[in-house]
Amino acid sequence: MTVAKPLPHDSAALHVTGQARYVDDLPLPEGAVHLAFGTAPVAHGRLRSIDLTKVRAADGVLAVITAADLDHEIDVSPSPSPEPLLAGDTVQYVGQPVFLVIAESHLLARRAAALADYDIEELPAILSIEEAMEAGSRFEEGPRIYTRGDAAEAITTAPHSLTGSIEIGGQEHFYLEGQAAAALPQEAGDMLVYSSSQHPTEIQHKVAHALHLPMHAVRCEVRRMGGGFGGKESQGNSLAIACALAARLTGRPATMRYDRDDDMTITGKRHDFRIDYRVGFNGEGRIAGIEFLQLCRCGWSMDLSLPVADRAMLHADNAYFIPNMRVESHRLKTNTQSATAFRGFGGPQGMVGIERVLDHVAHAVRRDPLDVRRANYYRPLAGASGGDISEQAKTQTTHYHMPVEDFILHEMTERLVETSDYRARRAAVAEWNARNDVLKKGIALTPVKFGISFTLTHLNQAGALVHVYQDGSIHMNHGGTEMGQGLFQKVAQVAASRFGIGIERVKITATDTGKVPNTSATAASSGSDLNGMAVQAACDTIRERLAVFVAERAQARPEEVRFEGGKVLVGGEALSFDEVVRDAYMARVSLSSTGFYATPKIVWDRIKGEGRPFFYFAYGVAVTEVAIDTLTGENRILRTDILHDCGASLNPALDIGQIEGGYVQGAGWLTTEELVWDGKGRLRTHAPSTYKIPACSDRPDILNVALWDGANREETVYRSKAVGEPPLMLGISALMALSDAVASCGKAYPDLDAPATAEQVLRAVERVCT
Amino acid sequence: MESLSLTVNGKPVSAEVEGRTLLVQLLRETLGMTGTHVGCDTSQCGACLVHVNGDVVKACTMFAFEADGAEVTTIEGMADGDDLHPIQEAFRTHHGLQCGFCTPGMIMSAAALLKENPKPTEAEIRHHLEGNICRCTGYHNIVRAILAASGQPVPERTATATADA
Numbered sequence: 001m002t003v004a005k006p007l008p009h010d011s012a013a014l015h016v017t018g019q020a021r022y023v024d025d026l027p028l029p030e031g032a033v034h035l036a037f038g039t040a041p042v043a044h045g046r047l048r049s050i051d052l053t054k055v056r057a058a059d060g061v062l063a064v065i066t067a068a069d070l071d072h073e074i075d076v077s078p079s080p081s082p083e084p085l086l087a088g089d090t091v092q093y094v095g096q097p098v099f100l101v102i103a104e105s106h107l108l109a110r111r112a113a114a115l116a117d118y119d120i121e122e123l124p125a126i127l128s129i130e131e132a133m134e135a136g137s138r139f140e141e142g143p144r145i146y147t148r149g150d151a152a153e154a155i156t157t158a159p160h161s162l163t164g165s166i167e168i169g170g171q172e173h174f175y176l177e178g179q180a181a182a183a184l185p186q187e188a189g190d191m192l193v194y195s196s197s198q199h200p201t202e203i204q205h206k207v208a209h210a211l212h213l214p215m216h217a218v219r220c221e222v223r224r225m226g227g228g229f230g231g232k233e234s235q236g237n238s239l240a241i242a243c244a245l246a247a248r249l250t251g252r253p254a255t256m257r258y259d260r261d262d263d264m265t266i267t268g269k270r271h272d273f274r275i276d277y278r279v280g281f282n283g284e285g286r287i288a289g290i291e292f293l294q295l296c297r298c299g300w301s302m303d304l305s306l307p308v309a310d311r312a313m314l315h316a317d318n319a320y321f322i323p324n325m326r327v328e329s330h331r332l333k334t335n336t337q338s339a340t341a342f343r344g345f346g347g348p349q350g351m352v353g354i355e356r357v358l359d360h361v362a363h364a365v366r367r368d369p370l371d372v373r374r375a376n377y378y379r380p381l382a383g384a385s386g387g388d389i390s391e392q393a394k395t396q397t398t399h400y401h402m403p404v405e406d407f408i409l410h411e412m413t414e415r416l417v418e419t420s421d422y423r424a425r426r427a428a429v430a431e432w433n434a435r436n437d438v439l440k441k442g443i444a445l446t447p448v449k450f451g452i453s454f455t456l457t458h459l460n461q462a463g464a465l466v467h468v469y470q471d472g473s474i475h476m477n478h479g480g481t482e483m484g485q486g487l488f489q490k491v492a493q494v495a496a497s498r499f500g501i502g503i504e505r506v507k508i509t510a511t512d513t514g515k516v517p518n519t520s521a522t523a524a525s526s527g528s529d530l531n532g533m534a535v536q537a538a539c540d541t542i543r544e545r546l547a548v549f550v551a552e553r554a555q556a557r558p559e560e561v562r563f564e565g566g567k568v569l570v571g572g573e574a575l576s577f578d579e580v581v582r583d584a585y586m587a588r589v590s591l592s593s594t595g596f597y598a599t600p601k602i603v604w605d606r607i608k609g610e611g612r613p614f615f616y617f618a619y620g621v622a623v624t625e626v627a628i629d630t631l632t633g634e635n636r637i638l639r640t641d642i643l644h645d646c647g648a649s650l651n652p653a654l655d656i657g658q659i660e661g662g663y664v665q666g667a668g669w670l671t672t673e674e675l676v677w678d679g680k681g682r683l684r685t686h687a688p689s690t691y692k693i694p695a696c697s698d699r700p701d702i703l704n705v706a707l708w709d710g711a712n713r714e715e716t717v718y719r720s721k722a723v724g725e726p727p728l729m730l731g732i733s734a735l736m737a738l739s740d741a742v743a744s745c746g747k748a749y750p751d752l753d754a755p756a757t758a759e760q761v762l763r764a765v766e767r768v769c770t
Numbered sequence: 771m772e773s774l775s776l777t778v779n780g781k782p783v784s785a786e787v788e789g790r791t792l793l794v795q796l797l798r799e800t801l802g803m804t805g806t807h808v809g810c811d812t813s814q815c816g817a818c819l820v821h822v823n824g825d826v827v828k829a830c831t832m833f834a835f836e837a838d839g840a841e842v843t844t845i846e847g848m849a850d851g852d853d854l855h856p857i858q859e860a861f862r863t864h865h866g867l868q869c870g871f872c873t874p875g876m877i878m879s880a881a882a883l884l885k886e887n888p889k890p891t892e893a894e895i896r897h898h899l900e901g902n903i904c905r906c907t908g909y910h911n912i913v914r915a916i917l918a919a920s921g922q923p924v925p926e927r928t929a930t931a932t933a934d935a
Contacts, residue, residue, distance in 0.1 A: 008862050015870030016858035016877060018805015018845035025804035174905050176809045176817055176871035226807070226871030227905050260810040484869025484906045653865050657907060661868060664908030688814045688903060696899035696909040703910055 002496040002503050003718050006653030010489040010508050011224065011482075022226050023180040023196045028253045032182075033062060035242050035256035036109035038099040038116045039266060040091035043125035043335040043681030047091055047098070051117040055101060058115055060108030063249060065100040074210045076241060078202060078234035081139070081302035083338070085210070085241055091120065092300035093335050094682045095265035097238060102246045102254070110259060125335040127681050129274050129295045132332035139302050139331040146313050146609030148399040149324030154289025158280025162364055165277070166356045167753040168349050170297075171270035171342055171669040172685075174693055175483075177226020179236050179267065180257035183243035189213065191244050193220045197236040198228045198481050199521035204513040206237045207244045215513075218244075223510035228483035229665070230341030233521045234303055235267040264686040268340030269675065271308055272297045275353035277360075285365040285372035289324030292316050292353055296346075298331050299338035305331050307455050308339070308346035310606055314455070314613060315350035317398050319409050319447040320358070320376040325399040335681050341523060343665065344725045347450055348732070352670070352754060355446050355732050359739055363749045368426065369736065370417070370445045377447075378407045402612045406713050409447050412621050412643050416445065419706070420623040420641035429625065433744040441638075442741025443625045446733040450726040451614030452525055453602050459520040460599035460615075462530035466495065466538040468591040472578030474499065474506045479519025480531035481511045485724055486654035487527040493650060494532045494717060498539035500563035501577050516594075525618070525722035528650060530597055532717035538595025545591075549584050550575065601714075616714045618721045620644040622663065622730035624700070626737040630745055630769075633762025635738060637667065639702040642730055647712035647721030659705050659727040666731020668694040670754045671738070745769050774838040778803070779847025787834045794818045794829035796837075797844060805845040805874050809903070816902030819875035820844045826882040828901075845874035848881070857881055857919040864924065866915030868906035876902050880916045889920055 014020035038055065052064050067073075067086040077083035087098045099116065103109035126137050155161050181195040181203075191211060195203045200220040208218045220240070225232055239256045246254035258266060276293040294312055298305035313327045358376065362369035378396050395403045417423065422445060429441045454460050464478040476495050482488045488508045496503045513519070520530070546568065547561035554571035562569040568580045585591060604613040622642045628635040642663060646655045672692040676684045685691040711719035735756055742750035742761060746768035753760055772791075775784045778801065785800050797803045797820070806829055809817030813831035820829045821843040848855040857880050860866065867873045876899070883890055883898045890898065895916050896909070904912060918924045 006865075008865060009867060009870075011870060012862040012865075012867060013854070015867050015873045016845075016854060016861045017849055018803075018874045020870050021804065022807070022871065024808070025798075027802065174903075176815065176869065176903065176905050177807070178809075225869065227869040229905070260812065484867075484871075486868070657865050657868055657911060660908035660910045661906045662908075665905070687812055688810050689812065693903055693905065694908075695903065696913070697896040699896075699909050703908075705910075 002493040003650055004648065005493065005651065007489060007493065007503060007651060009486050009654065010492060020224065022177050022224065023182055023194050024257050026182060026194060028182060028255060029184070032253040032255050033102050033246055033250055034104065034106045034109045035246055035254060036101045036113040037097035037266065038101060038113040040087060040094060040096040040098050041118060042091060042120055042122050043094050043127065044123045045091050045120040046123060047087060047089055048119040048121055050098065050119065052099065054115040055112045058112035060104035061101060061112045062104065063102040065245065066098070074241060076206060076237040077301060078304055079302045079306070083301040083303070085238055093337055095337060097266065100242050102250060106257065125681050127334055127336060127677060129297050129332055132297070132334050133295065133330065137333045139298055139305060139333055144310065144313065144329045145326065146400050147326045148401065149289065151289040151291045151324040151326040154324035155278055155280030155291065158288040159282050160364065161278065161280045162360060163278045164360050164751065166275050166353065168273045168275065168352050169755050170272040170339060170675050171673050172264055172675060172691055173229045173231030173269065173342060174688070175225065175227030175229060175231055178258045178260055178263040179232065179239050181236060181239040181243045182253065182255040183240065183247040184253045185247045185251055190217045191247065193218065193240050193244060195220055195222055195236050195240045196225045196232055197222055197240065198225070198232045198483060198523055199234070200481065200511050200513050201519045202521065203237065203240045206241055210241045211244055211248060219512065219514045221510050221512045222481050225481065225483040229343045230345065230523065231267065232483070233341040233523050235340055261686045265683055268299060268303060268338045270342035270669070271305065271339040271346065271349065273312065273349040277353065277357050279357050279361060281361050283365060284375060285361050285367055286375050287320065287322055287361065290322050290357060292327045294327060294329040294350070294353065296329060296331050297334055297336070297339060299334055299336045301338040303338045303340050305339060308341065310455055311346035312350035314400060314451060315347040316354055318351045318354045319378065319449045320354060321378045321396045322399060327399065336677060343728045345524065347725065348666065348729050351448070351729050352732055352735070355736060359736050360749055363743060370422065373447065374413060377409055378404045380410045381407055400609045400613070402614065404617070406616055408645065408710060409449065409619055409621065412619060412645065412708055413445070413447060416621045416623060416641060416643040422623055425625065438630055439627055440630055440741045440744050441625065441627050442737040442739065442744065443623065444733050444736035444740050445621060445623045446736055448620040448726050448729040449617050450729065452529065452616055452618055452722045453599055453614045454520065454524045454526060455604060455606065455613045457602055457604055460526070460530065460602060461520065462534040462597050463516040463519060464531060464534035464538045464595040465515045466535060466542060466593055466595065468542055468581055470582055470585045472505065472581040475509060476506050476535060477509045477512065477515045478531040478535050479511065479516045480527040481522040483522070485527065485658060486651060487522065487531065490528045490650040490654060491532050491535050495535050495539050498536060498543055499577060501566050525724035525726065527724065528720065529716055529722050530599070532650070533597035534595040536595065536717060537597060538593045541593040541595065542591060545589050546580055546584055549587060549589050550580055616712060618645055618723070618726040620726055620730050622733040624733040624737040626734065626741055628738065628741045628761055630765045633758035633765065635758065635761055637700040637734055640700040641704045643706050643708055644727055645708040645710065645721060646723050647710070647716065648719040649707055650718060650720045652707055655707060655723050656705050658723045660703065662727030663730045664694050664699055666728040667734040670731055670735040671756050674755050674757050742768055772835045774835050776837050776839060777841045779843055789835060791834045792830055793832040793834050793837050796834035797829060803844055803846050807871055807874060809871065816875040816879060817872050819878040819902065821878060821882065826879060845877060848877065857884070860915040860919035864911055864915040864918050866907065866912040872902060872904045876904065876912055880919065884920055889922060892917065
C-alpha cells in the first residue's frame with residue numbers, strides 16, 4: 001500500500017531542476033501590466049489630500065487608482081469587519097495601501113508608487129499593548145473570558161502563590177516566495193486568477209465582490225506556494241483583487257508581487273502578546289488555580305484576530321489539568337500591520353504562557369521543571385500503566401469543558417526522557433554550571449498538546465473530484481493547497497492506496513475553484529485530515545462501482561472484490577486495473593466522482609467557551625539543551641531531541657520534515673526573530689538583514705527526531721494525525737532551556753521575555769546575578 | 771540599452787537590456803528561465819544564486835551587462851538531459867526541500883562547495899550555506915542531502931518509537 005511510505009515530495013523532481021512554477025514564473029500573454037501599491041507614511045492620520053501628479057507622469061505608468069476612483073468600498077477582509085483595499089479618509093498604519101499604480105513593469109510601478117505627495121493631518125497613534133489598553137482600543141465589546149472552577153479562591157487558599165508576566169513578540173512569516181497574484185480577463189467579463197494563496201475560494205469570493213460578479217464568473221487556481229505558514233491565508237486578497245481590477249480596467253493581464261521590503265511592511269505577522277499570570281500551588285508544585293490575562297495586539301483591522309485570540313485561550317492549559325482556571329483575553333486594536341494567521345494560530349502564545357507558569361512554579365519550589373510538569377499533566381488514560389484505576393476511569397476535561405480522551409504524554413515523555421538521556425544530561429549541565437562562570441548551560445523538556453480542527457466549526461469540511469480515465473490513469477483534485485508541506489503527495493498516496501495502484505498513476509492537479517467549490521483555507525493543520533478523507537470518499541465511490549461491475553461478471557459479491565498491486569481480485573481471478581477500467585467504460589459505468597467530508601463530533605460555543613472545538617489532540621515532546629555566554633548574552637542550541645505524534649503517519653519522511661522545520665521555526669520565533677517598530681510605528685526590521693531568521697549554522701548540532709507510532713484513536717484518514725502546526729511549539733523547549741541556563745546564574749527567577757535575543761538573555765543574567 | 775552576449779548553460783545568448791537590468795531579470799524576464807528565484811530582492815536569501823564563470827553569484831546583485839561575455843550556469847543547466855546531477859538527485863531522495871523556492875539556490879550553492887571541497891564536513895556544509903535561507907526544512911535534510919551527494923555516509927535517523935514497545 002502506498003500510504004505510510006516515505007515518498008519524496010510530489011514536485012521534488014521539478015524543484016531540483018527549477019521547473020516548478022510559482023505565480024511569478026507563469027508565462028503571461030503579451031502586454032501584461034504590473035502593479036504596486038503606494039503606501040501610507042504615517043501610523044495614523046487624516047488624509048486631507050494626495051497629489052499624484054508625479055506618479056501619473058512617471059515613466060511607464062498607465063493608470064493610478066485611489067479609493068475615490070472605486071465604485072464601491074472594496075473589502076479585502078476575511079472577517080465580517082470590513083477592511084478597505086485602499087485607505088479612504090484615514091490611514092491606520094505605516095505601510096497601508098493608499099493607491100494602486102498600474103505600469104508597464106514591476107520596477108516602473110514601484111518607482112512611481114514612491115512619488116506621491118501626501119497631505120496628512122497626523123493623529124495620535126496607538127502602537128503598544130499598554131497604549132491600547134489605556135485607550136480601550138479593542139475589537140469586540142470587551143474581553144472574552146473562559147473559566148472553570150474558582151481560580152481566585154483556589155489561588156488564595158493554596159499554600160503558595162506567585163505572579164508574573166511575559167512579553168511574547170510577533171513573527172514574520174518570511175515565506176521564501178513573497179505574495180504574488182495574476183489576473184487574466186476572460187470572455188464576457190469573467191476573470192481567471194492565479195494567486196499564491198492558501199485560500200483560493202476566498203480569493204474567488206473577494207474578486208467576485210470587487211468586480212460585482214457572481215462567484216461562478218471567477219476562477220482561482222493555485223498550483224503551489226513557496227511557503228505559506230498562515231501568511232497566505234488572507235494576506236493575498238489585496239493583490240488578487242488589485243490584479244482583477246487592473247485587468248478589468250486595462251483589458252490586459254495584470255500581475256503583482258510584493259518586493260520583500262513591501263511584503264514585510266504591508267502584511268500582517270504573528271500576534272504579539274503580553275500574558276500576565278497569578279498562580280496558586282502546593283510545595284510540590286501542583287497547581288490549584290491560575291488566572292491568565294492575555295493581551296493580544298491585533299493591529300489596525302480585525303482580520304483573523306478573534307479566532308487567533310480564542311485559540312490562545314484554548315491552549316492556556318497545554319498539557320496540564322488546572323482544576324481552577326480563568327483566562328481573560330483582550331483583542332487590542334493598534335495602528336500597526338494587521339496581525340494574521342501564523343502556524344499555530346494563537347496556540348503557541350497561549351502555550352508559552354502556561355509553560356512559563358510551570359517554569360516559574362518549578363523555580364519557586366526548587367524542583368526539576370520536568371517533575372513539576374509531569375505532576376500537573378492530565379491524568380493517564382484508563383488502561384494505561386500506573387496510577388489508581390478508579391481515578392483513571394474519570395476522563396478529565398479542559399478549562400473549556402472538553403474531555404481529554406487521547407492523552408498520551410505520560411508515555412511519550414517517559415520514552416523521550418530515556419532516549420534523550422535527560423536525567424544524566426541534567427546532572428551534567430548542573431556540574432558544568434558549577435565549574436564554569438562564563439558559559440552556562442541549560443536544559444528543558446516541554447510537551448505539546450495541540451487541538452486539531454478549525455474552531456469555526458463550519459470550516460471543517462472538504463471536497464474532492466476524482467476522474468479515472470479509460471487507460472486507468474487518475475486525475476485527482478481537492479480543495480487543499482500545496483505550500484511545501486507535502487499535502488498533495490499524502491493525498492495522492494491515499495488515492496493510490498484506495499485503488500491499489502502505483503502513485504505514478506495518480507496525477508496531482510492544481511487547486512481550482514472550478515473543480516472543487518466552497519473550500520476552506522488550507523490551515524489549522526487540517527489539510528490532509530479533511531482533503532484526504534474527501535479524496536478517499538470520491539475514490540471509494542468509483543471503486544464501489546467497479547466492484548459491482550466486476551462482481552456481476554464473475555458472479556461474486558462486490559464486497560469480496562479487492563484492489564491490490566495494480567490488480568482487481570475477484571472470484572479467484574486477478575484482472576489488471578487498467579483492463580477493468582476499460583471494460584467498465586465500455587459497459588457505460590461512470591468513472592468520475594466527487595467526494596465530501598465533514599469532521600464529526602465537534603460542537604463549540606466560542607462566547608461561552610464551552611464544547612468540543614477539536615476532533616482530537618496531536619502531541620509532542622522536545623528536550624533542548626543550550627549554552628549562553630553570560631558576558632554577552634550570546635547563546636546557541638546544542639542538542640534537541642524530539643518525539644512527535646503523527647498518529648499512523650501517511651508519509652513519515654514528509655512528517656519528519658514538518659517536525660524539523662516546525663521546531664526550527666518555533667525556536668527562531670522565541671530566540672532570534674525580533675520585530676522592532678519605532679516610536680512612529682514604522683517597522684524597522686523589514687528585511688532579512690535586520691530580521692534574523694535561523695540560518696543553516698543556527699540549527700542544533702544534534703537534532704534527533706522520532707515519530708510516536710500510535711494510531712489516532714479517532715477515525716481519521718488511515719488513523720493519521722495532523723502535523724502542520726503542532727511541531728512549531730516544540731520550539732518552546734529552547735526558550736525554557738535558556739531560562740534554565742540563566743537561572744543557574746543566581747537565585748532570582750530569570751523572567752525571560754520572548755524572543756530571548758542575546759540582549760534579553762544578557763539583561764536577564766544581570767537581573768538574576770544582582 | 772546595452773547589447774550583450776553571454777553563454778547560459780552552454781548556449782550562446784544575445785540580448786538588448788537597459789543598463790540597470792539585473793542578471794536575475796535577464797534570466798527570468800528576457801530569457802524566460804524562471805528556475806532562478808527572487809526571494810528577498812536584496813542579496814540575502816540566496817534563492818537567486820547562479821554560477822558566473824564558475825563563481826557563485828547572487829543574480830539579484832549583479833547587473834546583466836557585468837555578465838557580458840561570461841559563462842553562466844543556472845539550475846536549468848545542472849541536469850544532463852533527463853539525468854539529474856548527483857546533488858539534484860540527493861536533494862530529491864533525501865527530502866532536502868519542502869516548498870522548493872530556495873532549492874535552486876541551495877543546489878547551486880552546494881555545487882560550488884563540492885567543487886572546492888569534495889568531502890566537506892557537516893560543519894563546513896553548514897557554514898557554507900549561511901547565505902542561503904530556507905524557511906521550511908530546518909536545514910537538516912539539506913545538510914543530509916549534501917553529505918549524500920558528496921558520497922559520504924548520511925547519519926541514520928533515530929528509530930521510530932512505538933507506542934506498545
